[in-house]
Amino acid sequence: MINFICPVCGNELSEEEKLYRCEEGHCFDKSRFGYVNLLQSQKSSSKRHGDDRLMVRARRDFLDSGYYGFLRDFLCGICEKYLPDGGDFLDAGCGECYYSSGLKSYYAEKGKEVFVSGVDISKDALEYASKRKSGIPLAVASLFDLPFADESFDAVLNIFSPDADKEFYRVLKNGGYLIKIIPLENHLLGLKAAIYDNPYLNDVPDAQIEHFVCVKTSQDKMNLCLDSNEAIQSLFRMTPYYYKTGIDDQQKINNLNYLETQAEFEIRVYRKER
Ligand SMILES: [Zn+2]
Numbered sequence: 001m002i003n004f005i006c007p008v009c010g011n012e013l014s015e016e017e018k019l020y021r022c023e024e025g026h027c028f029d030k031s032r033f034g035y036v037n038l039l040q041s042q043k044s045s046s047k048r049h050g051d052d053r054l055m056v057r058a059r060r061d062f063l064d065s066g067y068y069g070f071l072r073d074f075l076c077g078i079c080e081k082y083l084p085d086g087g088d089f090l091d092a093g094c095g096e097c098y099y100s101s102g103l104k105s106y107y108a109e110k111g112k113e114v115f116v117s118g119v120d121i122s123k124d125a126l127e128y129a130s131k132r133k134s135g136i137p138l139a140v141a142s143l144f145d146l147p148f149a150d151e152s153f154d155a156v157l158n159i160f161s162p163d164a165d166k167e168f169y170r171v172l173k174n175g176g177y178l179i180k181i182i183p184l185e186n187h188l189l190g191l192k193a194a195i196y197d198n199p200y201l202n203d204v205p206d207a208q209i210e211h212f213v214c215v216k217t218s219q220d221k222m223n224l225c226l227d228s229n230e231a232i233q234s235l236f237r238m239t240p241y242y243y244k245t246g247i248d249d250q251q252k253i254n255n256l257n258y259l260e261t262q263a264e265f266e267i268r269v270y271r272k273e274r
Contacts, residue, residue: 031123058236064098065234070222074218075102078218082179092146094119121140126138152171154173163205186202189261211273226258
């Protein structure tokens with residue numbers, strides 16, 4: 001298990017019942033849900049960060065309905081291939097810990113242990129993550145200023161979260177793995193076609209990243225059949241499209257009770273090499 005470090009002095013934080021404390025006496029209270037806020041207020045400009053509550057709740061509802069279960073299984077299989085004995089994982093931008101809690105269970109079923117730490121900038125997401133009670137220590141922090149010492153982790157998961165690759169490199173051990181999930185060009189095209197007259201394709205970032213060696217890319221897709229307006233609305237609201245769409249277009253799916261749309265992903269595995 002990798003401990004958080006103090007955002008003030010950089011020493012390791014020890015966990016106590018209601019707070020975390022470093023040897024210099026800096027203390028950080030746990031929230032009533034159990035996560036700790038390690039975001040330094042002087043480094044932040046606004047009170048609320050990250051995904052808002054509507055988006056977080058929509059995502060939790062959608063994920064808990066199991067529509068992306070195939071993706072979680074796909075991720076677990078790939079992690080096991082590169083990290084067969086488990087190890088220390090960081091879920092960077094963990095959201096509600098849907099993927100990393102599944103990963104813990106996946107390894108546990110095989111009698112292996114992974115230690116996962118979760119970091120997200122959204123308190124709302126961490127509130128839901130805490131409620132999963134999956135034993136993942138959780139902190140509010142920026143992915144660009146992670147509360148961990150250099151070369152701590154065997155693997156960093158970067159699942160639909162910002163690319164803080166330089167910082168991921170810092171906290172990974174040499175030879176450790178950075179594992180990303182990237183939506184492909186046609187991802188959710190069916191949903192977009194229901195909303196936009198001219199649906200656009202997603203931009204897919206280049207696979208090469210500085211200082212990392214890309215050791216594996218693997219694609220998976222699934223035709224999602226959403227058979228309730230609630231499921232369609234949840235999917236829409238958990239995407240960035242919702243927030244970029246005017247109210248007239250948002251209303252186009254208000255009476256839609258069935259939608260088929262393709263989900264298409266690529267998992268990319270990178271190895272840190274000095
Ligand atoms: Zn300290």
